[in-house]
Amino acid sequence: MQVTIMFMSGVDDGxxxxxxxEMDGQFVHDEWTIRMGRENDNxxxxxxxxxxRHHARLLWKQNSWWLEDQKSTNGTFVENDDDFFNDTRVxxxxxxxxxxxxVGRTWLRIEVSGxx
Amino acid sequence: xxxFSRDSLSDFVRDVMIVARxxxxxxxxxxxxxxxxxxxxxxxxxxxTTSLLADEGLLIEYVIDAIRRRTSKGxxxxxxxxxxxTPRAKIIMDIAQELAFEEGRKNIQERDLLMAILEENDNxxxxxxxALGVQMAQFRENARTRxxxxxxxxxxxxVNIAATFEGDLDTDQMFILRRMxxxxxxxxxxxxxxxxxxxxxxxxxxxxxxxxxxxxxxxVKIGPSDAIQEEAIRYDRYVKNTLPPLTARLExxxxxxDNSNYAALKxxxxxxxxxxxxxxxxxMNEWTALELGNWLYDQxxxxxxxxxxKQSRRYVxxxxxxxxWLLPPALTLQYIDTPDNAPPPAGTVIIKPGKxxxxxxxxxxxxxxxxxxxxxKVDPDKGTIWLALxxxxxxxxxxxxxxxxxxxxxxxxxxxxxxxxxxGRVWRTRHERLLDAVRALEADFDLKGEMISVGAHRxxxxxxxxxxxxxxxxxxALSIIHGDLHPGNILIGPNQSALLIDFAHTRSGHxxxxxxxxxxxxxxxxxxxxIQPDWNSVREVFEHIYAAYNGHSLRETDTIExxxxxxxxxxxxxxxxxxxxSPGKLSEFYIGVFFCSMRAVTWENTLPLAGRRLLFLxxxxxxxxxxxxxxxxxxxxxxxxxxxxxxRSGEG
Numbered sequence: 072m073q074v075t076i077m078f079m080s081g082v083d084d085g086x087x088x089x090x091x092x093e094m095d096g097q098f099v100h101d102e103w104t105i106r107m108g109r110e111n112d113n114x115x116x117x118x119x120x121x122x123x124r125h126h127a128r129l130l131w132k133q134n135s136w137w138l139e140d141q142k143s144t145n146g147t148f149v150e151n152d153d154d155f156f157n158d159t160r161v162x163x164x165x166x167x168x169x170x171x172x173x174v175g176r177t178w179l180r181i182e183v184s185g186x187x
Numbered sequence: 188x189x190x191f192s193r194d195s196l197s198d199f200v201r202d203v204m205i206v207a208r209x210x211x212x213x214x215x216x217x218x219x220x221x222x223x224x225x226x227x228x229x230x231x232x233x234x235x236t237t238s239l240l241a242d243e244g245l246l247i248e249y250v251i252d253a254i255r256r257r258t259s260k261g262x263x264x265x266x267x268x269x270x271x272x273t274p275r276a277k278i279i280m281d282i283a284q285e286l287a288f289e290e291g292r293k294n295i296q297e298r299d300l301l302m303a304i305l306e307e308n309d310n311x312x313x314x315x316x317x318a319l320g321v322q323m324a325q326f327r328e329n330a331r332t333r334x335x336x337x338x339x340x341x342x343x344x345x346v347n348i349a350a351t352f353e354g355d356l357d358t359d360q361m362f363i364l365r366r367m368x369x370x371x372x373x374x375x376x377x378x379x380x381x382x383x384x385x386x387x388x389x390x391x392x393x394x395x396x397x398x399x400x401x402x403x404x405x406x407v408k409i410g411p412s413d414a415i416q417e418e419a420i421r422y423d424r425y426v427k428n429t430l431p432p433l434t435a436r437l438e439x440x441x442x443x444x445d446n447s448n449y450a451a452l453k454x455x456x457x458x459x460x461x462x463x464x465x466x467x468x469x470x471m472n473e474w475t476a477l478e479l480g481n482w483l484y485d486q487x488x489x490x491x492x493x494x495x496x497k498q499s500r501r502y503v504x505x506x507x508x509x510x511x512w513l514l515p516p517a518l519t520l521q522y523i524d525t526p527d528n529a530p531p532p533a534g535t536v537i538i539k540p541g542k543x544x545x546x547x548x549x550x551x552x553x554x555x556x557x558x559x560x561x562x563x564k565v566d567p568d569k570g571t572i573w574l575a576l577x578x579x580x581x582x583x584x585x586x587x588x589x590x591x592x593x594x595x596x597x598x599x600x601x602x603x604x605x606x607x608x609x610x611g612r613v614w615r616t617r618h619e620r621l622l623d624a625v626r627a628l629e630a631d632f633d634l635k636g637e638m639i640s641v642g643a644h645r646x647x648x649x650x651x652x653x654x655x656x657x658x659x660x661x662x663x664a665l666s667i668i669h670g671d672l673h674p675g676n677i678l679i680g681p682n683q684s685a686l687l688i689d690f691a692h693t694r695s696g697h698x699x700x701x702x703x704x705x706x707x708x709x710x711x712x713x714x715x716x717x718i719q720p721d722w723n724s725v726r727e728v729f730e731h732i733y734a735a736y737n738g739h740s741l742r743e744t745d746t747i748e749x750x751x752x753x754x755x756x757x758x759x760x761x762x763x764x765x766x767x768x769s770p771g772k773l774s775e776f777y778i779g780v781f782f783c784s785m786r787a788v789t790w791e792n793t794l795p796l797a798g799r800r801l802l803f804l805x806x807x808x809x810x811x812x813x814x815x816x817x818x819x820x821x822x823x824x825x826x827x828x829x830x831x832x833x834x835r836s837g838e839g
Contacts, residue, residue, distance in 0.1 A: 080258055080311055082218040082267065085275025120262040155318035156256050156603060176259045
């Protein structure tokens with residue numbers, strides 16, 4: 072499975088980062104994690120002062136991608152269907168393919184491709 | 188843009204680039220992204236982009252603020268040097284360059300840049316336009332074909348003001364009417380509806396074709412453009428799908444010319460009969476109180492109630508959450524410019540969102556730090572912004588703080604922005620403002636104590652009571668509410684049907700707020716219109732309200748006013764009793780009456796003295812009723828008043 076994280080705002084708007092997971096027979100390894108934050112040891116490094124050092128992560132579990140906030144200062148959000156300008160704060164949430172989410176003040180999008 | 192030589196850009200796009208850089212700096216973004224390019228396209232007047240948005244009824248400033256809200260302002264700390272272009276901005280400039288080449292040109296023109304942003308379609312401005320309801324396919328087609336700046340063509344719509352119309356329209360308002368009825372030969376302005384307390388003008392107009400055929404009359408509201416824009420959005424969100432079949436509807440987008448601070452909306456009246464509508468304010472003097480009360484119940488409450496007020500859910504809240512915004516700003520601060528990472532000056536009062544701060548305790552001259560409050564309103568001319576808890580759209584604003592002396596050439600603020608941190612020195616407090624408003628009433632009774640003496644009654648002093656009232660926990664009801672229910676916004680259509688207009692404050696909120704506001708405005712409008720403003724005349728009216736609130740029965744010897752007040756209060760109570768969350772408990776209603784009355788006391792310019800005096804007393808009465816109900820044992824304390832009433836009955 073391939074996962075692309077696309078920056079949707081900020082100084083890196085339009086940049087894509089690609090991640091790939093080894094297949095093990097029919098299954099992708101469980102516990103696949105994409106870490107996001109301001110520190111350089113993250114998989115997705117954000118140039119955003121409103122992002123915490125280790126801000127949030129995307130987890131592959133039970134055949135689904137989950138977005139999890141790591142007790143960040145400024146929060147992790149997804150779009151709110153009822154109100155474009157009031158984003159919904161997230162602790163842990165399953166993600167849809169192509170869904171936008173916000174880490175600090177930077178919007179990102181998850182795109183999944185390839186066989187599961 | 189560094190990747191493009193100046194020669195590759197038309198003059199127009201060169202200007203766009205300059206504005207884009209300024210915007211990036213103002214927003215402390217330190218990069219050039221698609222959002223800055225698009226704002227560049229919007230800020231230069233007379234282009235294709237601004238004219239397309241005007242066609243959509245979208246105000247340029249509103250779109251710019253919406254884009255800013257989506258991106259948020261950056262920090263003063265820079266994490267990289269220079270002003271790089273984002274990868275997406277680079278892609279868009281490449282597309283624009285290609286579009287220019289296809290046309291056989293070397294330089295990029297406005298349309299190339301706009302089409303590139305539309306084609307890429309995955310960027311922030313496109314998401315925002317989409318969220319604002321723009322039909323993107325049609326918009327793209329218009330962008331492709333729109334000619335730059337059409338001259339004034341077509342027929343000139345004549346504005347004909349009927350003899351019965353009171354007052355004038357200024358040139359801006361005439362201009363907007365012509366734009367709104369473009370294509371008609373004439374528009375006849377029939378009547379001006381009773382003014383609410385906003386600066387908007389509401390009128391009934393009839394559009395007429397070249398062959399003298401008249402179309403159905405409509406209600407036109409012309410007002411400050413940001414308020415009009417917000418009304419259209421609220422209509423879409425709360426009102427559109429909750430209206431009865433025969434009603435007033437917004438069919439079109441607002442008219443928002445890019446060279447005017449005004450915008451306008453048009454309510455089409457869907458009624459089953461011919462004839463003009465009038466607002467409630469215009470018939471109030473012709474109807475008896477009983478007729479009025481019955482009409483409110485049978486027509487207004489029953490028609491709209493089904494989807495609105497009767498859809499009540501349980502709602503537990505502290506009074507300030509729903510009502511604090513009716514009071515003047517809690518604090519006015521003089522802005523202090525402080526670097527981002529500087530520690531707060533010693534003794535700073537830090538105000539954080541979430542829990543309600545005790546702003547009443549903040550002292551004059553103190554330095555205050557406000558964190559993560561939301562900008563409600565911006566006035567660059569006055570150098571002032573208004574901050575509050577809550578965004579004003581889903582939740583009413585509370586704990587409003589006014590910040591003055593801001594240098595807008597150094598800093599930008601926009602509506603909806605969450606301000607990370609701002610410092611200021613207190614130079615005016617809410618208490619001071621309320622005190623000024625009450626002093627203007629020139630009370631002939633003592634205002635210093637916890638209680639005031641009104642005739643024979645001892646009532647809580649609203650000036651002392653309001654802080655505690657704000658903190659009251661309320662077990663109430665929640666539903667869609669109109670948000671500004673007063674006689675000027677309630678129309679009587681043909682066949683005596685009820686129509687509502689003006690949805691600028693419509694939201695999901697405390698159900699009883701609408702009925703408290705209507706009761707307060709009706710009592711002040713009807714019963715202080717024809718009296719002298721002296722305290723004795725006001726107290727006479729108040730006595731009747733006092734009797735009605737306490738359920739005292741009247742006798743034939745009582746005046747017509749006494750009967751009228753009782754009838755009106757009683758018929759509104761039928762509705763109120765139907766809406767309260769716990770049967771028979773009206774405390775949630777009294778809280779609304781208290782704050783609606785207190786707000787009106789501060790309307791020195793719009794409400795005559797007699798009305799303000801009466802409502803100050805009504806606030807005191809509402810506070811008393813609230814206390815009595817919340818603490819039944821406190822009855823003993825007010826035995827004073829009860830005894831007086833018995834005396835009064837005995838006298839007759």
